[in-house]
Amino acid sequence: MDPPAPTPFVDDLRAALGDDAVDVTAATRERYGRNRLPLGDRLPLLVVYPDNTAAVQSTVRLANRHGVALYPVSTGENSGLGLRSPSHRSCAVVDLGARMNRILGVDEVLCTAELEPGVSYQQLYDELERRGHPLMLDTTSGPPDGGIVGNTLDKGAGYTPYFDHFGMSCGLEVVLGDGRVLRTADGALPGSRTWHLGKYGYGPFLDGLFVQSNFGIVTRLGVWLMPRPPVIRTFFFLYPDDDDLVEIMERVRPLKLSNAVPTLLKVTSDLYGLGTVTRYPTARSGGVTPLPDALRRELREEHGLGAWCVSGALYGATEESIAPALARVRAHFEASGRARYVSHEEALEHPAHRIHVDTFSGRPTRQELGLLEWRAGGGAAWFLPATPVVGAIAREHQRLSRRILAEHGFEYVVELVCGPRLARALHLILFDRRDPDEAARARDCYRALAAAYAAAGYPVSRAPLDFQAEAMTRLDTFPEVCASLKHALDPGGVLAPGRYGIE
């Protein structure tokens, strides 16, 4: 078992925050240490539940005094990336989700919200529903209980025009590693009325320091919301072959560059869709893994999926005002004769497509989480490089990924979420975590993928806890600069040592 919680720190924390704000029990530590990654669970020393910014400051100051490292989490719902597990075992998890989960304000005129770190996508959706949906949020396809602030700070993204969660955030409050409280951008002016309206403020724009790092604990964030479009119409095009990806990417790029489609375009592989509605066909495959291609083809036909499914949505005041744009999109994708169109109405009846209707409409969904259970044993790790929206490059990336995944005994479960220039290439490595050999293969597979993509010039944009440090070591000068910044903002090194490879 791990070392016991350091008592003087716990005593001081309890004195400052209250007895019930600190939990050192084995059950809690186990719960917070659990994750789905190949390298195993990572139990924290203890868990702290601050209720407000001052309590976070006290926690940080005590951590400095006692030399104990803190690992802040908001809702900790990032399955396949680490959940609530700290980078190092000798950390106290600071759970901001438990008590700091208030929606501090919604401005229906200027379309903003002010949030504490624990506010979930479902919670904000429910609040907007209570108000009659004047506004629409951009949600992930991950758990509805996922936190908006945590996702934003990990550079998570959604699918609507507000997909870029960091880009659509505006002004944050952060407790630095030395205990100072900073309000960024226009929030630096006492009494500011534009904190969550103007993104960049005066002087350097510092918000970016607090994404994927360990320089501070964000305690409040402004986010921008869209007025809900009166009419949302999704569209789908199914392509029959893996190699159709080349044509797809060439068709997607001009639509996004001209903004003819306001949402991102998802390009979803067969198994990424199938995994949301079915499980690995162990009996039909005779226990063989990875899934044979012939069986993959059978399954996608049975479930009405293509090798690739392209989806997106149009927004407008009326059905009629959308119709010409929809006709143009159809003509564009149907030109080569390879795509089969699926309408919004048909998609509503198909659980795999329904996920896309929901995400393009700002509705949290649980359906995509089914993917995590494709293979028994619950192991999952996201590999997240980006692919330029260019057919020839996407073809090379598909080949590379399929080869490496197959060599390690895993399926190609990928969704390319396409903007005008880059697609986030969401690769999900699914494995039986109870089987040490399979977990080791998952680890090796991630490493092989990351190494191959980096060698080809394609870095990852986000990494599971197990592989964060490794990705940082590939970068030039950047790690040293991060170390300089760490020393400037967290001289005691108490915040999340090792997170994203920054010690």
Next chain:
Amino acid sequence: MDPPAPTPFVDDLRAALGDDAVDVTAATRERYGRNRLPLGDRLPLLVVYPDNTAAVQSTVRLANRHGVALYPVSTGENSGLGLRSPSHRSCAVVDLGARMNRILGVDEVLCTAELEPGVSYQQLYDELERRGHPLMLDTTSGPPDGGIVGNTLDKGAGYTPYFDHFGMSCGLEVVLGDGRVLRTADGALPGSRTWHLGKYGYGPFLDGLFVQSNFGIVTRLGVWLMPRPPVIRTFFFLYPDDDDLVEIMERVRPLKLSNAVPTLLKVTSDLYGLGTVTRYPTARSGGVTPLPDALRRELREEHGLGAWCVSGALYGATEESIAPALARVRAHFEASGRARYVSHEEALEHPAHRIHVDTFSGRPTRQELGLLEWRAGGGAAWFLPATPVVGAIAREHQRLSRRILAEHGFEYVVELVCGPRLARALHLILFDRRDPDEAARARDCYRALAAAYAAAGYPVSRAPLDFQAEAMTRLDTFPEVCASLKHALDPGGVLAPGRYGIE
């Protein structure tokens, strides 16, 4: 006269960069020290002309060795903000515009360009013209010779969907104050193929550190470009009274929040338009300043301008595809009966409106610069707060600005450039810089405006050199954090001490 250039530094610089890369002549120092601001010119010690990143590194290292401060400028064309003048007189200006002005690449497929700091708007426009205009840039309404990198790093902006120059930049190379060279975002991976495609990279997003600061010298920048829309149609609405601003802002907000108009919407005051086509009517006013209201009304009628002019543009594949959206915009602004519509064709014939046609079409223009000559004597200072796009707030801001400007003897020369939530409220204080009393009033006027807006909760987003330090002192904790970062990245304090109030 100022102290002579420190010889050992000059000798070392010449040995490292070549004799002609250093200029210590009085004429050059005077030229670089000149500006249009109230507090006078600021001559540098000397001027350095590096040719590449390694030369910038050498310059920075020598500055550290000799304890000489550097003040980097690109094209230095920011009239009314400081031009090439350094914050302190004891600086050596590093002119990146003279030799580091290469367009390093244009990617017509993924719509990006890679630029050195000296590349001007006109230069990139000319290059795109040479290529047959496959792409469109977003330009300022300032000098065509203004630098794209300098504008981006000062948080400058334009008017098209790519108006946010920092937001539409992607990946930079920077020489830090300690001489290290950092490539940000995906550029941190050696051999990266996505440096100018994916904005945020891995780990903390550091690009924001290098805007409005003095932590590094940016030597290369990626920028995103739009595919040129086949058809661009501007529209204009003239409103008769100053108080129509309330209605205007209420009409602008929903159009921008729903993105019914893809460009920003400009809301231009009478004198901001008039000043581009005429001079202060000294004879007709009998020498009186500020301009009497009755004469202002006469002038705007003579020149076919309203009290306010709203302008924007629609983009599309054909005239026909734009027509329904244009009809909706007209119905929206004409509903109250107060606005007079001016068509794209009419605007082409009107020099004040023509500025807007050009800027919404990505064409650099010299016409707006005429404004700087409204009053004789060439003094100009921008006051740049932001106003929420809410009628009632805009009314209060207009009253406040008109009162303070009039009290100091100046006109209200303002353009509100409106996004969905905030308008950049461009106030231009124009004064006779040869008259010490008028220059002192301009200084006091700026300070009174800045103080009044800050007291009401509205910070500035950008400031003239003369007033940068003052704006920083109004902020809470932010200045100390900037000082920590300065120490981390420029421990010798050699880069632009005092810029944006960071020593």
